[in-house]
Amino acid sequence: MSNILVTGATGGLGKAVIENLLKTGSPDQLSVLARDPAKAADLQAQGVTIKQGDYNDYASLVAAFKGIDKLFLVSGNDVPNRVPQHTNAINAAKEAGVKHVVYTSFQRKTEDGSSAAAFIAEAHLITEKLLKESGLTYTILKNALYLEVLPLFMGPVLETGTIYLPAGEGKVPFASRADMGAAGAAVLTGTGHENQSYDIANNTSYSFYDIAKILSDLSGKTTQYVSPDAEEFGTALVAAGVPAGAIHMTAGFSVAIAHDEFDFPSTTLEKLLGRKPESAAEFLKAAYKL
Template sequence: MSHILVTGATGGLGQAVVENLLKTISSSDISVLVRDPAKAANLQAQGVTIRQGDYNDYASLVKAFAGVEKLFLVSGNDIPNRVPQHTNAINAAKEAGVQHVVYTSFQRKTEDGSSAAAFVAEAHLATEKLLQESGLTYTILRNALYFEVLPLFMGPVLQTGTIYLPAGEGRSAYASRADLGAAGAAVLAGQGHAHKSYDLATAQSYSFHDVARLLSELSGQEIRYVSPTAEEFGTALAGAGVPAEAIHMTTGFSVAIGQGEFDFPSTDLEKLLGHAPLSLREFLKEAYKL
């Protein structure tokens, strides 16, 4: 079995990838890259090798990637610095002799900077291009929006009875972080994924009207969906004391959903998992304990 290294392994997605790998391959074939080894004690206890490194420290990456055949590159969460960080990771992978890089990208419609989510898109597009030009074998996972963002965006919807987001009639295909982690592990442990891109999403897309209808059915109370303008939304959230950065993020993604940026239902996820992924109804039922 080839040696696999997973970056971002103390985050939700990286952790899900490692947990799924441990079901099918020996822990001695798995390493993780972490900035703080103390946070990976639970993985170390399972026999996973802990390698310390930081996307900002090129030398640490070259050292950490030594002897690795497949690298699972989780995109960094420091959005303004992601391009130089990912450049470091890909160049270090080349220098260390890594053979195959699997990168967690995102689903999108536009690539010209006109999307309301362009602030997130830039690094993903740059990283895909770097990989394609690197000479490395690569696989690109175009992950859908996580189901897990819905409660964050919608707030205490069962208390308010209203979904209030500037997403218009836009539809989006989602996927659970657990399913995306399992699919990533399937690509790492499997064969035949060289130079392929996969759209990892559920096979159906949903508008917030659909989300409101499902929540109404599950909870037995009426949940309405109201779509303000981006300006009205920002003003209302600022008035409620929400921090500017959170307003920017939620508004950007909501408007992008309204623009159809993430409306890419796909069966790729189901094929990689070997079973149907978690549905929106199942997610809402679990998330809101309904």
């Protein structure tokens, strides 16, 4: 195995990548980048090298990336500052002599800024362009929306019996973060992925009508799906005391779903895993203990 460094290793996706790499390879060839190394103590205990670094601190990135062959670059969670942070990471990778960067991007239909999810899209599009122009070998993982966002979007759906979202009849090939982590590890340790862009998604797309039916079947109680317009949705959530930031995020993604912004099912994830990805029914059964 090459010398691999994973950023964002204290977050969900980075941790899933590391867990899968540890199943197949030696920890002495694995490093992680952490702003606060204490938060990665569990990985250090397993023999993984912890390198202190911050996307905002260019020198720390160059030092951390020295001697690394493959960099798994998890997109930063500081959305307004993603572009300068990712620029730092790509330039530091180049300066440090990294050979291959694997970047976690996202699925999308629209690239002209008109999507309801443009607030998320912009930094990913710029980062992909920077990577392709950098001269570095790259693999771009265009990740579907996580199955894990469903409980966040739907709230206490089993109590209310209603999914209330302005997502229309739009469909999404939701996939689990665990499966995406396993696919990321497969790309890092496999061959033939140079300068490729992959849709990392389930091979089935689901509307919220489908999700409501799955929940009804699993629970034995009827779950209905109601799709208001975005304005009505926002008004209802303000009245319920939901914070403005959460309303903006949920409404933006839901309207983008309604426009089929993320509807790109793919068999690539299944091929990388060597098995069927986790289905929405399997995920919801576990998530809601049904």
